[in-house]
Amino acid sequence: MNTDxxxxxxxxxxIEARRGDTILEAADRxxxxxxxxxxxxxxxxxxxxxVCTVRVNGRPQAACTQPVAPGMVIENDTEELRExxxxxxxxxxVEGNHFCxxxxxxxxxxxxxxxxRFGITAPKYPYLFPQRGVDASxxxxxxxxxxxxxxxxxxxxxxxxDGKHVFGFTGRGPGKRLAxxxxxxxxxxxxxxxxxxxxxxxxxxxxxxxxxxxPVGRRLYDHSPIGSEIEPQTPGK
Amino acid sequence: MSASLQDAVAPVCESFGRDRTRxxxxxLAVQQRLGGIDDRAIDAVAAELAIPRVDxxxxxxxxxxxxxxxxxxTVIRLCNDLPDLMMGAEKVAAGLEEELGIRFGExxxxxxxxxxxxxxxxxxxxxxxxxxxxVVVPSLTPGTARRLVAELRRQGDAGDLRRVLVREYGDGANxxxxxxxxxxxxxxxxxxxIFAPMEAGAGLGKALAMSPAEVxxxxxxxxxxxxxxxxxxxxxxxxxxxxxxxxxxxxxxxADEGEPGTFKDRVILTERPDLLxxxxxxxxxxxxxxxxxxxxRGEYAYLRDYLEHVLAARREKGxxxxxxxxxxxxxxxxxxxxxxxxxxxxxxxxxISSCEGLRGDPxxxxxxxxxxxxxxxxTSVNNVETLCCVPRILQMGSGWFASMGSRRSTGTKLxxxxxxxxRRGVFELPLGTTLREVLAxxxxxxxxxxxxxxxxxxxxxxxxxxxxxxxxxxxxxxxLVVFGPGRDPLWVASQYMAFFIxxxxxxCTPCRVGNVLLKExxxxxxxxxxxxxxxxxLARLGASVKTASRCGLGQTSPNPVLxxxxxxxxxxxxxxxxxxxxxxxxxxxxxxxxxxxxxxxxKSVHFDA
Ligand SMILES: Cc1cc2nc3c(=O)[nH]c(=O)nc-3n(C[C@H](O)[C@H](O)[C@H](O)COP(=O)(O)O)c2cc1C
Ligand code: SF4
Ligand code: FES
Numbered sequence: 001m002n003t004d005x006x007x008x009x010x011x012x013x014x015i016e017a018r019r020g021d022t023i024l025e026a027a028d029r030x031x032x033x034x035x036x037x038x039x040x041x042x043x044x045x046x047x048x049x050x051v052c053t054v055r056v057n058g059r060p061q062a063a064c065t066q067p068v069a070p071g072m073v074i075e076n077d078t079e080e081l082r083e084x085x086x087x088x089x090x091x092x093x094v095e096g097n098h099f100c101x102x103x104x105x106x107x108x109x110x111x112x113x114x115x116x117r118f119g120i121t122a123p124k125y126p127y128l129f130p131q132r133g134v135d136a137s138x139x140x141x142x143x144x145x146x147x148x149x150x151x152x153x154x155x156x157x158x159x160x161x162d163g164k165h166v167f168g169f170t171g172r173g174p175g176k177r178l179a180x181x182x183x184x185x186x187x188x189x190x191x192x193x194x195x196x197x198x199x200x201x202x203x204x205x206x207x208x209x210x211x212x213x214x215p216v217g218r219r220l221y222d223h224s225p226i227g228s229e230i231e232p233q234t235p236g237k
Numbered sequence: 238m239s240a241s242l243q244d245a246v247a248p249v250c251e252s253f254g255r256d257r258t259r260x261x262x263x264x265l266a267v268q269q270r271l272g273g274i275d276d277r278a279i280d281a282v283a284a285e286l287a288i289p290r291v292d293x294x295x296x297x298x299x300x301x302x303x304x305x306x307x308x309x310x311t312v313i314r315l316c317n318d319l320p321d322l323m324m325g326a327e328k329v330a331a332g333l334e335e336e337l338g339i340r341f342g343e344x345x346x347x348x349x350x351x352x353x354x355x356x357x358x359x360x361x362x363x364x365x366x367x368x369x370x371x372v373v374v375p376s377l378t379p380g381t382a383r384r385l386v387a388e389l390r391r392q393g394d395a396g397d398l399r400r401v402l403v404r405e406y407g408d409g410a411n412x413x414x415x416x417x418x419x420x421x422x423x424x425x426x427x428x429x430x431i432f433a434p435m436e437a438g439a440g441l442g443k444a445l446a447m448s449p450a451e452v453x454x455x456x457x458x459x460x461x462x463x464x465x466x467x468x469x470x471x472x473x474x475x476x477x478x479x480x481x482x483x484x485x486x487x488x489x490x491x492a493d494e495g496e497p498g499t500f501k502d503r504v505i506l507t508e509r510p511d512l513l514x515x516x517x518x519x520x521x522x523x524x525x526x527x528x529x530x531x532x533x534r535g536e537y538a539y540l541r542d543y544l545e546h547v548l549a550a551r552r553e554k555g556x557x558x559x560x561x562x563x564x565x566x567x568x569x570x571x572x573x574x575x576x577x578x579x580x581x582x583x584x585x586x587x588x589i590s591s592c593e594g595l596r597g598d599p600x601x602x603x604x605x606x607x608x609x610x611x612x613x614x615x616t617s618v619n620n621v622e623t624l625c626c627v628p629r630i631l632q633m634g635s636g637w638f639a640s641m642g643s644r645r646s647t648g649t650k651l652x653x654x655x656x657x658x659x660r661r662g663v664f665e666l667p668l669g670t671t672l673r674e675v676l677a678x679x680x681x682x683x684x685x686x687x688x689x690x691x692x693x694x695x696x697x698x699x700x701x702x703x704x705x706x707x708x709x710x711x712x713x714x715x716x717l718v719v720f721g722p723g724r725d726p727l728w729v730a731s732q733y734m735a736f737f738i739x740x741x742x743x744x745c746t747p748c749r750v751g752n753v754l755l756k757e758x759x760x761x762x763x764x765x766x767x768x769x770x771x772x773x774x775l776a777r778l779g780a781s782v783k784t785a786s787r788c789g790l791g792q793t794s795p796n797p798v799l800x801x802x803x804x805x806x807x808x809x810x811x812x813x814x815x816x817x818x819x820x821x822x823x824x825x826x827x828x829x830x831x832x833x834x835x836x837x838x839x840k841s842v843h844f845d846a
Pocket of ligand 3: 035036037038039046047048049050051052053062063064065
């Protein structure tokens with residue numbers, strides 16, 4: 001028997017995990033989708049969006065940062081946690097200025113896809129209408145700050161995968177903003193093929209002149225909801 | 238200009254060995270020389286340290302006491318905590334604005350003064366209080382505030398601010414040559430542990446005669462629990478750190494004291510610094526650390542020279558440095574890390590980030606600081622008061638300590654008491670004392686409500702006054718704010734939410750956004766536009782923020798709302814408007830249209846205000 005293998009349960013289902021896995025990684029391997037937003041493959045987890053919150057032996061924990069331990073009893077797809085995640089997604093919507101109908105990321109946007117998966121048609125919180133800018137200074141890449149969810153995926157990807165440091169954060173609390181390593185994006189060494197640009201889950205970081213290339217009907221989430229890439233295909237579901 | 242910029246930045250970076258982890262100190266020093274840290278200064282620091290400029294900008298914009306733009310040569314920060322507002326801070330604010338001819342957030346045209354609000358500066362017992370740069374000016378009135386500004390103008394830039402601002406020294410070490418502050422200790426009651434007459438060195442001597450494991454056992458037998466708020470058993474924390482692998486270990490003393498209404502550590506730092514440093518030294522010995530850091534909140538910068546002097550004297554006497562007290566193999570020294578105005582940095586992992594020269598974001602756990610803390614080394618973070626208990630436990634014995642207080646909450650606790658009571662100040666009382674007894678001692682018998690444990694604690698009413706102050710009942714890091722008749726629980730909740738919005742680090746969604754939403758709804762109810770459904774909305778939203786937040790800040794920030802909803806529900810209900818004909822009574826269409834009417838210059842036919 002593999003001594004590195006441990007067992008735990010998610011929503012009553014026994015799964016095998018490897019020591020050193022996070023709960024999210026173990027769940028992925030077992031075909032259990034834990035909703036997530038700031039997590040991205042190949043990057044260290046940030047634990048910022050909190051969409052992946054699960055209960056571990058009753059205690060709330062971020063699945064993307066919490067390592068597995070033998071015998072953990074994990075709640076994931078419960079009404080309480082679905083409600084909690086809906087609240088968090090709602091918060092992200094009202095915190096920014098999101099207008100899906102004008103956004104070229106529509107259909108490929110993880111925030112939008114999460115909202116659909118959770119059955120959100122309109123947020124229950126009042127819009128905060130923040131003042132955020134657009135930076136179109138760079139010839140190939142642009143930033144629409146209105147759509148940023150502060151997940152930090154670009155910040156981490158630029159450093160860990162591109163060997164650059166194009167992005168960072170300034171400010172704190174509700175004043176926290178995505179920032180670039182220079183007076184504007186044109187002054188940085190960002191390039192359209194950077195993994196950091198592709199890392200953006202929303203329409204904040206965009207490569208210019210390719211919008212709407214993928215026609216409606218063939219976009220990422222047109223046919224199956226976000227998370228279905230992890231869940232085993234159960235026909236009829 | 239750029240030469241002077243280089244002259245300011247390069248030597249500062251040089252003096253910190255171009256060490257990126259000392260970025261906070263570097264920026265504080267650069268700001269002192271340049272007045273502010275503008276884009277060019279950010280570029281220069283980034284170039285000197287060979288780090289991305291966005292990282293420098295990220296740090297500058299995180300801390301309240303670092304300013305991206307140019308500021309006045311003197312920055313006036315008026316404290317906006319509740320005790321200050323209750324004692325007339327808004328009138329003082331109006332006086333300052335009038336005298337200076339500017340609003341809050343602005344700088345005078347001559348570049349002499351900047352006026353800002355500050356979160357609690359640790360002077361709630363002598364409110365309203367302000368900081369003029371590092372100089373504390375307590376017990377302000379609109380008249381004195383205006384007079385002081387006028388006199389500073391007359392004096393010009395050159396002079397020592399204190400010559401004008403400090404009329405009379407406070408008691409004890411506040412009058413020390415290196416402090417010269419008008420701050421008063423207001424030590425109302427000295428107890429057996431912290432403020433009892435102490436025999437210097439007695440505890441340290443005993444500790445060094447024991448093995449580290451024996452010291453830890455003694456602290457465990459005393460059942461000492463952390464005084465910073467969480468009440469974690471200190472001996473157990475030290476055992477974890479001692480057991481962790483690593484070539485080095487660190488001891489950090491948390492003197493951030495940011496919880497509004499708390500000021501007891503200020504009095505310890507003023508009157509018992511040797512007891513604290515002795516406690517840190519014993520802790521270093523127990524966990525096997527050679528380095529200690531005192532994280533001193535920026536608001537207490539006026540104590541820094543004095544504390545450095547106490548440290549120097551201890552080095553001189555062989556109480557710090559190589560072979561402490563002649564004990565072969567035990568070296569220990571302490572450096573002071575200044576904070577820069579960020580409440581979240583009191584949270585132990587954010588505090589470590591801050592010591593590392595980063596934005597004060599908390600870190601993901603695991604790993605816990607005891608496993609991998611400061612610069613990746615096993616680290617124990619302990620509160621000032623906790624560390625001060627340690628030499629006394631060693632000196633007098635764990636049995637003596639455990640005989641005070643209650644079974645699970647041993648020893649005494651320092652309480653910082655302010656608000657509507659006659660004897661504001663610090664009280665050292667045995668844990669387990671009832672709130673009623675505390676109110677009797679501080680002259681707060683009229684209280685209709687007491688905030689126990691600061692904004693992250695709870696607002697309780699008279700039905701809770703027979704409960705005990707201890708870890709298992711009414712837990713508190715030390716702050717008690719007394720509210721007398723006529724104070725409004727919703728106002729309290731709204732003000733405290735403003736504090737949390739200002740102090741959230743913004744890393745995680747629920748705290749960054751949820752606190753703003755909580756305040757929006759409280760304010761709507763305060764304005765008389767609340768609806769019955771709003772109470773359920775607040776309760777659910779508050780619960781989500783608590784459950785999903787990443788650190789203790791967001792896990793407790795809804796408490797002002799949730800505890801007032803629980804304990805003062807009638808204050809909410811009295812303000813709600815039930816819907817009529819299914820319409821939203823809280824929706825004020827005239828107000829909503831006002832801006833567009835102003836912009837278009839036209840009036841609405843149907844909804845003319
Ligand atoms: C937002 C926040 C602020 C805190 N501020 C302080 C503080 O100012 N001083 C302090 O000692 N502990 C503070 N704490 C608690 C620390 O995280 C930590 O538990 C404490 O310093 C440990 O020391 P102790 O065990 O001696 O209490 C804070 C916690 C949070 C979540
Ligand atoms: S709860 Fe989240 S946003 Fe709030 S201070 Fe902690 S990490 Fe930062
Ligand atoms: S995916 Fe875990 S916190 Fe964002």
